[in-house]
Amino acid sequence: MSAKIIDGKAFAANVRAQVAAHVARLKEVNGLTPGLAVVLVGEDPASQVYVKNKGIQTREVGMNSYEHKLSAETSEADLLALIAKLNADPAVHGILVQLPLPKHLDSDLVINSIDPAKDVDGFHISNVGLLGTGQKAMVPCTPLGCLMMLRDHLGSLSGLNAVVVGRSNIVGKPMAQLLLGDSCTVTIAHSRTKDLAEVCRRADILVAAVGRPEMIPGDWVKPGATVIDVGINRIERDGKGKLVGDVHFESAVAVAGAITPVPGGVGPMTIACLLANTLTACCRAHGLAEPEGLTA
Numbered sequence: 001m002s003a004k005i006i007d008g009k010a011f012a013a014n015v016r017a018q019v020a021a022h023v024a025r026l027k028e029v030n031g032l033t034p035g036l037a038v039v040l041v042g043e044d045p046a047s048q049v050y051v052k053n054k055g056i057q058t059r060e061v062g063m064n065s066y067e068h069k070l071s072a073e074t075s076e077a078d079l080l081a082l083i084a085k086l087n088a089d090p091a092v093h094g095i096l097v098q099l100p101l102p103k104h105l106d107s108d109l110v111i112n113s114i115d116p117a118k119d120v121d122g123f124h125i126s127n128v129g130l131l132g133t134g135q136k137a138m139v140p141c142t143p144l145g146c147l148m149m150l151r152d153h154l155g156s157l158s159g160l161n162a163v164v165v166g167r168s169n170i171v172g173k174p175m176a177q178l179l180l181g182d183s184c185t186v187t188i189a190h191s192r193t194k195d196l197a198e199v200c201r202r203a204d205i206l207v208a209a210v211g212r213p214e215m216i217p218g219d220w221v222k223p224g225a226t227v228i229d230v231g232i233n234r235i236e237r238d239g240k241g242k243l244v245g246d247v248h249f250e251s252a253v254a255v256a257g258a259i260t261p262v263p264g265g266v267g268p269m270t271i272a273c274l275l276a277n278t279l280t281a282c283c284r285a286h287g288l289a290e291p292e293g294l295t296a
């Protein structure tokens with residue numbers, strides 16, 4: 001038996017179509033156009049590609065995209081001044097500061113200077129606290145995308161054993177909160193976890209977010225489990241560049257019940273959820289009903 005492959009690319013296209021339909025209605029009925037500002041500091045080529053893709057997809061769903069490209073030497077004061085301007089701009093409903101920032105900038109300080117209501121990454125301490133206490137928050141895009149795919153595949157997650165491998169603030173920790181919110185029994189594992197293989201084998205839901213190419217082999221996967229691979233690792237194989245996840249796909253696909261591929265799994269859902277969050281932020285800013293099925 002081979003696992004069902006969860007098509008994140010198709011799923012993301014469907015989410016974007018739902019967002020586009022809501023945006024069209026907002027324009028027609030309320031005269032509103034959601035706006036997303038993306039701030040990129042420095043010239044990292046991978047980041048430039050992501051930011052370009054975000055801009056294209058933002059415009060495709062009918063939203064306004066505002067791109068701010070700053071030099072790698074930008075001072076913290078100048079960056080904070082730009083964020084203050086975006087916070088005050090009523091045309092901007094979402095603000096994303098592309099991470100990682102150059103080393104001379106304090107990313108915690110920068111992120112926490114964003115108006116929490118416009119923090120479409122969900123990284124501001126207010127949103128982290130709101131999510132952790134089950135209150136209405138902006139939810140980080142990658143875990144939100146994972147949750148949508150899990151709910152779609154499994155229906156109810158209630159009572160299932162979920163193991164999240166990875167404890168980052170951007171994926172592991174918020175993912176665990178969302179799974180807990182859907183009544184999973186949640187374990188957060190990481191590189192220091194004792195008997196990591198055994199812990200993984202107990203998972204009905206296994207979320208891999210460690211950033212180590214193919215570190216989770218098929219024999220760590222419980223037969224029939226749902227495997228969500230958040231890793232996006234660029235490796236060199238047979239003299240060619242290749243994108244692989246944190247899960248060893250070929251061995252895991254033979255054991256799992258369902259699995260997300262890399263590329264074409266979680267990655268496209270991350271951008272789709274960024275657009276969903278921008279729409280949600282716009283609706284909240286104007287006291288309008290939130291889009292159903294596009295929030296946690």
Ligand SMILES: Nc1nc(=O)c2c([nH]1)NC[C@@H]1CN(c3ccc(C(=O)N[C@@H](CCC(=O)O)C(=O)O)cc3)C=[N+]21
Binds near residue numbers: 100243263266267271
């Ligand atoms: N403030 C902030 N928020 C972010 O959400 C954020 C960030 N900073 N910094 C960088 C990471 C990375 N990230 C990705 C989004 C989509 C794909 C994606 O669509 N990947 C495609 C393939 C891409 C390729 O071929 O390179 C896929 O997995 O199928 C990947 C990575 C968002 N990030």
